[in-house]
Amino acid sequence: MPSTSRWVRPVFLLGLGIQPFFSFWHIRAESAPNRVGMAALRLDNHDEKKGQGLQGLLTNSRHIYDYSKQMSIFELRRNVMSYKDNLLKKIEIDRLARTIAGAIGPVESGKRIDKTVLGQLMVYFPWTLRQARDLTLYLEADGAAKTRILVLDNDLTIYNTTVEDVTLRKSPTVKEMVSIRNAIKILNDKDVVISKKAASLKTIRDICIGELDLRFTVADIDGIAGEGAASLENGYAQGVQECLMLFAELLGLAAAPKAFTLNHHDIYGNVSEKPGGETTFGPLVIFSRIHGTLTCLEAPLSSRDKGRFDRLKALAAGQDEAAASGSAVFDLMKAKVLAAGPDQPGE
Numbered sequence: 101m102p103s104t105s106r107w108v109r110p111v112f113l114l115g116l117g118i119q120p121f122f123s124f125w126h127i128r129a130e131s132a133p134n135r136v137g138m139a140a141l142r143l144d145n146h147d148e149k150k151g152q153g154l155q156g157l158l159t160n161s162r163h164i165y166d167y168s169k170q171m172s173i174f175e176l177r178r179n180v181m182s183y184k185d186n187l188l189k190k191i192e193i194d195r196l197a198r199t200i201a202g203a204i205g206p207v208e209s210g211k212r213i214d215k216t217v218l219g220q221l222m223v224y225f226p227w228t229l230r231q232a233r234d235l236t237l238y239l240e241a242d243g244a245a246k247t248r249i250l251v252l253d254n255d256l257t258i259y260n261t262t263v264e265d266v267t268l269r270k271s272p273t274v275k276e277m278v279s280i281r282n283a284i285k286i287l288n289d290k291d292v293v294i295s296k297k298a299a300s301l302k303t304i305r306d307i308c309i310g311e312l313d314l315r316f317t318v319a320d321i322d323g324i325a326g327e328g329a330a331s332l333e334n335g336y337a338q339g340v341q342e343c344l345m346l347f348a349e350l351l352g353l354a355a356a357p358k359a360f361t362l363n364h365h366d367i368y369g370n371v372s373e374k375p376g377g378e379t380t381f382g383p384l385v386i387f388s389r390i391h392g393t394l395t396c397l398e399a400p401l402s403s404r405d406k407g408r409f410d411r412l413k414a415l416a417a418g419q420d421e422a423a424a425s426g427s428a429v430f431d432l433m434k435a436k437v438l439a440a441g442p443d444q445p446g447e
Contacts, residue, residue, distance in 0.1 A: 184323070201301060227307075249261065325433070328340055354369065354370070385429055
């Protein structure tokens with residue numbers, strides 16, 4: 101039988117090699133600022149006689165110094181992305197709320213809210229989720245004797261009462277219904293109902309958006325414009341679409357109504373309804389996914405103009421005069437956003 105000692109030495113030596121290996125990856129796994137600090141500590145331990153500390157590290161190690169400076173650029177980008185992410189969340193909340201609003205109607209209409217879409221909206225809702233019997237409830241203040249409570253069903257009723265009271269009114273047991281007092285509560289809940297359906301949906305939407313920090317700085321808007329311009333230059337259509345959508349949100353521009361839509365084009369602008377059924381659209385911006393072009397038209401188009409589609413196609417193809425084109429469109433939109441001043445909340 102082979103001796104175990106023949107395996108001890110290789111395993112022991114392997115262990116000696118593994119420790120510094122994992123120590124190295126431990127440092128690599130740290131966040132960027134900690135990496136610089138830990139590297140400085142290592143330098144202090146190994147070069148005490150030379151008197152080199154963090155200052156020596158930044159002075160003598162070009163690699164580490166450049167890396168720490170690069171991290172500051174990444175940190176700036178992270179801050180820009182934070183505002184951008186919040187704005188994207190607001191756009192998504194508004195989209196979901198519009199979809200749900202289209203499914204709200206009187207009982208006789210037979211309309212029902214899509215539970216999947218409603219669940220996607222509730223991801224952004226900050227109230228506390230609670231299950232009571234067969235009810236899905238959201239409580240503004242969990243543990244309070246009386247608070248605002250949303251019942252997640254087709255009516256979207258918001259109550260101002262207790263969980264027990266809502267449970268009694270919405271999902272009573274046979275024993276509870278025997279009581280005359282309880283029966284009156286079940287049949288008439290006007291004393292505790294705050295809102296239902298569309299009014300409650302507006303409250304939900306407003307609370308969700310209220311959780312987002314939509315204040316912006318010049319750097320935030322510069323970042324979005326820069327990403328849009330870079331996406332356009334590199335032929336990254338999705339990046340252009342996203343940045344264009346963000347600026348449309350900031351400037352209050354609407355997606356092109358049916359009378360002005362073109363396939364494979366993203367168009368945003370000001371929509372106005374005139375007497376007699378006329379619709380005007382513009383100023384507008386148009387991104388052509390066919391040509392990879394971005395252009396801006398200042399003069400509004402009319403729904404009564406039979407040549408409006410030809411005008412839009414020529415504009416997208418670069419065959420008609422535009423107020424701005426290419427990355428200059430993002431510069432123009434950035435200037436309009438900043439004209440209201442930096443550090444303003446999104447609408």
